[in-house]
Amino acid sequence: MSTRPPVLSADELRVVFPGRRGAPSASAVDGVDLAIGAGEIVALVGESGCGKSTLARALLGLVEPTAGVVSFDGRPLSYGTRALKEYRRRVQLVLQDPSGSLNPRHTVYEAVAEGLRIHGRGGDERAAVADALAQAGLRPPERFFLRYPHELSGGQRQRVVIAGALVLRPEVIIADEPVASLDASVRGEILALLLRLREELGVAALVVTHDLGLAWNIADRVAVMYLGRIVESGPVEDVLTDARHPYTRALLSVLPESAEPPAILTGEPPDPSRIPPGCRFHIRCPSLTSGEAAGAGVAERCRREEPELLRGVACHLR
Amino acid sequence: MSDVTLLEVRDLHVVYGTGEAAVPAVRGVDLRLPAGRKLGLAGESGCGKSTLALALLRLLPRTARLSGQILLDGEDVLTMRWGRLRAVRWAGASIVFQGAMHSLNPVQRIGEQIAEPLLVHRRASAAGARARTGELLEQVGLPASRAAAYPHELSGGQRQRVMIAMALACGPRLIIADEPTTALDVMIQAQILRLIEQLVSEQDIGLLMISHDLAVLADTCDRLAVMYAGRVVEEGPAQQVYGAARHPYGRALAAAFPRIGDAGSRRAPRGLPGDPPDPSSLPSGCAFRPRCPDAVEACAAAEPVLAAAEPVLAEAAMEHRAACVHVVPAPASVRSPS
Numbered sequence A: 001m002s003t004r005p006p007v008l009s010a011d012e013l014r015v016v017f018p019g020r021r022g023a024p025s026a027s028a029v030d031g032v033d034l035a036i037g038a039g040e041i042v043a044l045v046g047e048s049g050c051g052k053s054t055l056a057r058a059l060l061g062l063v064e065p066t067a068g069v070v071s072f073d074g075r076p077l078s079y080g081t082r083a084l085k086e087y088r089r090r091v092q093l094v095l096q097d098p099s100g101s102l103n104p105r106h107t108v109y110e111a112v113a114e115g116l117r118i119h120g121r122g123g124d125e126r127a128a129v130a131d132a133l134a135q136a137g138l139r140p141p142e143r144f145f146l147r148y149p150h151e152l153s154g155g156q157r158q159r160v161v162i163a164g165a166l167v168l169r170p171e172v173i174i175a176d177e178p179v180a181s182l183d184a185s186v187r188g189e190i191l192a193l194l195l196r197l198r199e200e201l202g203v204a205a206l207v208v209t210h211d212l213g214l215a216w217n218i219a220d221r222v223a224v225m226y227l228g229r230i231v232e233s234g235p236v237e238d239v240l241t242d243a244r245h246p247y248t249r250a251l252l253s254v255l256p257e258s259a260e261p262p263a264i265l266t267g268e269p270p271d272p273s274r275i276p277p278g279c280r281f282h283i284r285c286p287s288l289t290s291g292e293a294a295g296a297g298v299a300e301r302c303r304r305e306e307p308e309l310l311r312g313v314a315c316h317l318r
Numbered sequence B: 001m002s003d004v005t006l007l008e009v010r011d012l013h014v015v016y017g018t019g020e021a022a023v024p025a026v027r028g029v030d031l032r033l034p035a036g037r038k039l040g041l042a043g044e045s046g047c048g049k050s051t052l053a054l055a056l057l058r059l060l061p062r063t064a065r066l067s068g069q070i071l072l073d074g075e076d077v078l079t080m081r082w083g084r085l086r087a088v089r090w091a092g093a094s095i096v097f098q099g100a101m102h103s104l105n106p107v108q109r110i111g112e113q114i115a116e117p118l119l120v121h122r123r124a125s126a127a128g129a130r131a132r133t134g135e136l137l138e139q140v141g142l143p144a145s146r147a148a149a150y151p152h153e154l155s156g157g158q159r160q161r162v163m164i165a166m167a168l169a170c171g172p173r174l175i176i177a178d179e180p181t182t183a184l185d186v187m188i189q190a191q192i193l194r195l196i197e198q199l200v201s202e203q204d205i206g207l208l209m210i211s212h213d214l215a216v217l218a219d220t221c222d223r224l225a226v227m228y229a230g231r232v233v234e235e236g237p238a239q240q241v242y243g244a245a246r247h248p249y250g251r252a253l254a255a256a257f258p259r260i261g262d263a264g265s266r267r268a269p270r271g272l273p274g275d276p277p278d279p280s281s282l283p284s285g286c287a288f289r290p291r292c293p294d295a296v297e298a299c300a301a302a303e304p305v306l307a308a309a310e311p312v313l314a315e316a317a318m319e320h321r322a323a324c325v326h327v328v329p330a331p332a333s334v335r336s337p338s
């Protein structure tokens, strides 16, 4: 565990989306505690629909939580327009480029300078843009100023997106699937860049992904999310090589390199408008089906009582 | 398992456009897939994987020019007459297109979409098509009652299952799956891969699976071919190509996949510096030369061709080839026993 005070944290955070036309409401984030230390890289992993992006958006102040608190530098976030604007300079969102974060009609220079203009930063704009591009690995930066997104490779476009965040000198970067659609060779380059930014500039990062290999590649800690809650968290080495939660184990077991037989979870993808009672994973839990939980005398609790996140794991078996 | 050749590609070339703007996307590819086997095709974005897949069934746009041979059960797809080609497309081989799960018709029930080729090409009765549709859905792990669902009522993984059901509809001997799991998360990906493996082995179908995820291909396929700039630069048994690649590009690609638990990749993401090649202006000699850590002067002289990377073994299934000047096979006789 890091002893540094967290720079960004969530306490008992909840985000509930009201149901439309009588549909039940969806608890996409359902009581999350999470802390990111200064200069720390945390990976947030979990299946599609488990609430990763919603949690990321709440941490960025883009959605106001239904309950709970987001704190930055030890102070609760205030949702006034001016305070939020300053906050969004210090905590930057990086999305994956193909999702349309670059405007096809803006040059690289304009794309990177845009943040400076929005935040009314004075000083030498040209130098700031050049610095950010160089930090993102686009060197010499001047060569890229006048290019349009379609004139760049996928990896170069993702670097421009990252430069657009760096130009504001943020303390934290929240990257939502920053490399998901890039090929392996480009992916490695972008991840190396995130590591280097931490070394050189001390930038902390929350990297949202469903790729556990990515966590192994760059993160200090990993938090595993299931249906709106963190079910396991801890140092990467511990969680990924000696997972304790049955859900984390299942995720690891289906990777090609796993030595364990794959525990492929069946059933519908989890639905945050119908969260099961008791342990929210119990319907798909291999430890409950196999009788392991019954053997340990906890099967009844699995069905009735929600396990707390204690010492990094939320499971009655641990 | 039979070793009868189902698909054989010989010296395939595909060029998009003409003159200055011509893009040579596939530049002399040879591949062989026995019936009932699984061949994986890997390589970075733009290297020509989808172009090759589409060429196999002559599904490329008019601007594409093809040459070479594509033998499906010994019959050349490139010289087939239109009527015969149509029959092959429906009953001989089918494709699961890249990103196709997003192209299901949003206003038509999925059951109707699966039944359509059965009605049109198999001249099935309405009742017969309905029964077969139910069967197909159950084969891909969806209840037959889901035939009434519209695409938006299904998750991404379920839509991909529907695409696989459609590919199976007319009982093909060859399935070409272009990035079948790329947009899906690890758990759904594992479900779909397991399903494909099971169907292929039960029905003795040949599978050509395309992905840029070498780790996934190595886990699913018997053999792997790695493409770079429109050519196959390495080809061999899946685990060998993934675990002991002989071509510098194959090695860089394999190294880019972290193995959890391996101290060497912890906090050490590895990529491949440099830009992907521009197919309309390739360097002289080996196309990988500008990014290759092992390049020597000889690499500029001529483009290397595939050569045996291991001493030639009696068993063709173990053959491992790579196209690099450094790949000089040791003759079997002078090799020290291991």
Ligand SMILES: Nc1ncnc2c1ncn2[C@@H]1O[C@H](COP(=O)(O)OP(=O)(O)OP(=O)(O)O)[C@@H](O)[C@H]1O
Binding pocket: A017, A026, A028, A046, A047, A048, A049, A050, A051, A052, A053, A054, A055, A210, A271, A272
């Ligand atoms: N604006 C919204 N209104 C209603 N429901 C929403 C809204 N945004 C997200 N959800 C639901 O909340 C849940 C969590 O969604 P979220 O996008 O956070 O998941 P995710 O973990 O990022 O998934 P993915 O890996 O697919 O990106 C999903 O069930 C989603 O359908």
Ligand SMILES: Nc1ncnc2c1ncn2[C@@H]1O[C@H](COP(=O)(O)OP(=O)(O)OP(=O)(O)O)[C@@H](O)[C@H]1O
Binding pocket: B016, B017, B023, B025, B043, B044, B045, B046, B047, B048, B049, B050, B051, B052, B061, B063, B098, B212, B279
């Ligand atoms: N219709 C077309 N006209 C002209 N060029 C094309 C066309 N389709 C593809 N290309 C070019 O041909 C090359 C190979 O493209 P292809 O789609 O086969 O790559 P791929 O390996 O499937 O890539 P990805 O992994 O991104 O799907 C690329 O340079 C691409 O830009």
Ligand code: SF4
Binding pocket: A245, A246, A247, A279, A280, A281, A282, A283, A285, A286, A287, A288, A293, A302, A307, A314, A315, A316, A317
């Ligand atoms: S609490 Fe019970 S059901 Fe939940 S993960 Fe642990 S063993 Fe499984």
Ligand code: SF4
Binding pocket: B247, B248, B249, B286, B287, B288, B289, B292, B293, B294, B295, B296, B299, B304, B323, B324, B325, B326
């Ligand atoms: S031929 Fe030369 S440039 Fe090409 S892969 Fe081999 S060493 Fe590298």
Ligand SMILES: [Mg+2]
Binding pocket: A052, A053, A054, A176
């Ligand atoms: Mg998301």
Ligand SMILES: [Mg+2]
Binding pocket: B049, B050, B051, B098, B178
């Ligand atoms: Mg493709």
